[in-house]
Amino acid sequence: MDTRPKNPEGTPYRMEDLRSGAIPYTEDSLEAWYRWSLGKYLGKYLEGLREGKIYGRRCNNCERIYVPPREVCHHCFRTTDEWVEVGDTGRVNTAVVSYISADRGRVEEPIIIAVIELEGASPGIGILHRLGNVSPEDVKSMKIFGKRVRAVWKPPEERTGSVNDILYFEPIEEV
Amino acid sequence: MKMNIYRKNRVACVGAGLTLFRRRLMETSDELMWLAARQALDEAGLTIEDIDCIIFGTAPDNFDGIHMQSEALADGAGAVNKPYTRVYVGGGTGVFSVIAGWWHVASGLCDRVLVIAEEKMSHVQPHPQYLFHHIFDPVTEKPLGVNLIWIFALEMHRYMYKYGIKKEDIALVSVKNKRNALDHPSAQVAAKITVEDVLNSEVLVWPVQRLDISPVSDGAGALVLVSESEAKKLTDEPIWIDGVGWSLDTMYWTNRDLAFPVYLYYAGKMAYEMAGIENPRKEIDFAEVYDPFDYKELHHMEGLQLARKGEAPILTREGVTERDGDLPINPSGGLLGVGNPIAAAGIMKVAEVYWQLRGMAGKRQVKKDVVTGLAQAWGDLMQVGTVVVMRR
Numbered sequence: 001m002d003t004r005p006k007n008p009e010g011t012p013y014r015m016e017d018l019r020s021g022a023i024p025y026t027e028d029s030l031e032a033w034y035r036w037s038l039g040k041y042l043g044k045y046l047e048g049l050r051e052g053k054i055y056g057r058r059c060n061n062c063e064r065i066y067v068p069p070r071e072v073c074h075h076c077f078r079t080t081d082e083w084v085e086v087g088d089t090g091r092v093n094t095a096v097v098s099y100i101s102a103d104r105g106r107v108e109e110p111i112i113i114a115v116i117e118l119e120g121a122s123p124g125i126g127i128l129h130r131l132g133n134v135s136p137e138d139v140k141s142m143k144i145f146g147k148r149v150r151a152v153w154k155p156p157e158e159r160t161g162s163v164n165d166i167l168y169f170e171p172i173e174e175v
Numbered sequence: 176m177k178m179n180i181y182r183k184n185r186v187a188c189v190g191a192g193l194t195l196f197r198r199r200l201m202e203t204s205d206e207l208m209w210l211a212a213r214q215a216l217d218e219a220g221l222t223i224e225d226i227d228c229i230i231f232g233t234a235p236d237n238f239d240g241i242h243m244q245s246e247a248l249a250d251g252a253g254a255v256n257k258p259y260t261r262v263y264v265g266g267g268t269g270v271f272s273v274i275a276g277w278w279h280v281a282s283g284l285c286d287r288v289l290v291i292a293e294e295k296m297s298h299v300q301p302h303p304q305y306l307f308h309h310i311f312d313p314v315t316e317k318p319l320g321v322n323l324i325w326i327f328a329l330e331m332h333r334y335m336y337k338y339g340i341k342k343e344d345i346a347l348v349s350v351k352n353k354r355n356a357l358d359h360p361s362a363q364v365a366a367k368i369t370v371e372d373v374l375n376s377e378v379l380v381w382p383v384q385r386l387d388i389s390p391v392s393d394g395a396g397a398l399v400l401v402s403e404s405e406a407k408k409l410t411d412e413p414i415w416i417d418g419v420g421w422s423l424d425t426m427y428w429t430n431r432d433l434a435f436p437v438y439l440y441y442a443g444k445m446a447y448e449m450a451g452i453e454n455p456r457k458e459i460d461f462a463e464v465y466d467p468f469d470y471k472e473l474h475h476m477e478g479l480q481l482a483r484k485g486e487a488p489i490l491t492r493e494g495v496t497e498r499d500g501d502l503p504i505n506p507s508g509g510l511l512g513v514g515n516p517i518a519a520a521g522i523m524k525v526a527e528v529y530w531q532l533r534g535m536a537g538k539r540q541v542k543k544d545v546v547t548g549l550a551q552a553w554g555d556l557m558q559v560g561t562v563v564v565m566r567r
């Protein structure tokens with residue numbers, strides 16, 4: 001019996017074939033600009049960041065505390081009940097060293113990225129952010145895993161109400 | 176959780192088709208769909224007049240740059256003046272489109288369904304990777320300059336940390352799949368490589384390196400699904416889809432257990448219950464699990480209960496997952512070897528299970544006699560699992 005797929009079709013080309021005109025093509029770009037209203041919860045989250053505070057929401061049914069704050073507890077499918085200010089300290093759940101930018105170009109200085117479980121939020125509730133004063137070696141050896149870190153904030157006058165109001169998290173115990 | 180699922184018809188797969196998978200194909204998306212659809216219909220011995228409805232899958236919006244993609248590609252899908260539906264769960268779309276085809280037949284609504292999926296990633300400049308920037312939350316994550324590979328690297332590293340897994344063992348998956356793909360006629364990045372090649376390849380986001388990742392691809396795939404009565408008219412060897420399952424975890428991915436794919440555990444459980452499978456490790460003879468990254472094959476084996484937590488790298492090292500092993504995984508060559516035109520790659524996996532169960536995989540045919548196979552995909556923001564269980 002024949003092997004399947006039998007003679008799969010398609011005509012491969014190389015980037016150079018476009019440049020040389022061997023493969024005809026056309027170009028266009030999509031441009032769209034968005035203005036997102038932040039709703040009842042993320043607005044206060046960003047306002048808190050501007051003030052140097054990290055807010056979460058607590059569900060009184062299962063007692064989970066969520067960061068970022070949100071309307072619905074997905075475990076209970078009910079409205080979360082109250083605002084909680086969690087700490088700006090936490091522990092590193094996982095960390096990596098990025099050598100590329102969002103468009104896949106190489107970056108000059110590697111960026112260290114982590115999921116940080118904030119103290120005051122429920123176990124396993126982490127946020128994405130950068131780490132500072134940590135070497136790529138500390139990440140590759142996994143020594144940074146489980147270590148306590150603290151947010152390093154921009155000066156108050158430079159904050160805009162953004163996740164970037166935190167410059168990065170840095171270790172507050174020996175790595 | 177007990178499912179109340181009513182199935183009127185048993186559903187069979189009777190034909191499959193694929194294009195080449197390549198970094199760049201000159202054909203347009205609808206031209207590629209036509210090539211795959213024609214091959215699947217020919218294999219089934221049907222024409223488009225015989226088809227009751229068409230299910231179309233394509234993954235992230237806007238690789239084609241048209242905000243109406245299913246409509247734009249209706250002609251290539253053979254869908255003009257027929258019931259036609261696009262389904263979408265990101266990278267899980269390919270297998271999910273098969274699930275959608277399944278429910279059209281299982282419910283009794285249709286007798287003969289064409290399922291077709293395509294992805295043409297090569298349009299996007301300067302690199303298709305950038306489109307993925309727009310799948311993240313614009314408030315809490317995009318301002319950090321998030322790259323898709325970050326989240327996979329974070330998950331891979333957590334998995335390695337939790338179970339003490341070495342990169343060398345993960346790299347074995349890439350070595351195996353690229354080698355398996357040498358026997359796949361559609362394959363884009365089949366190669367004989369070593370663990371050292373993987374460990375010496377460009378570091379993108381540690382621990383992820385160039386050869387840990389599947390490529391950017393163009394391609395299309397198609398399947399024909401029919402009811403039991405139709406199947407018996409068309410072939411003596413129908414391949415049955417006896418279980419389907421899908422499940423989605425929260426969008427807040429930093430709140431999840433990154434070491435274990437819970438979404439897939441639930442999707443697998445649903446498919447196993449439907450197919451009457453109590454011990455997946457014993458009853459699944461081989462599987463095509465979703466492997467856009469090498470660690471993901473291991474992660475997914477564990478989510479599917481084909482290995483205990485942290486055990487998949489050990490099975491891989493022992494050769495259990497090779498084509499001549501006790502539990503062959505990705506005999507096609509997977510996304511790491513055949514390529515990753517996202518939704519079409521999911522169809523490629525289901526097609527492989529179909530061809531393996533028919534004994535039509537040629538040099539790729541697994542050594543053991545196989546009766547039950549599984550295909551799985553994964554996607555959205557790392558959060559969805561889609562599963563089909565097939566039998567001969």
Ligand SMILES: [Zn+2]
Pocket residue numbers: 059060061062063064073074075076077
């Ligand atoms: Zn709750």
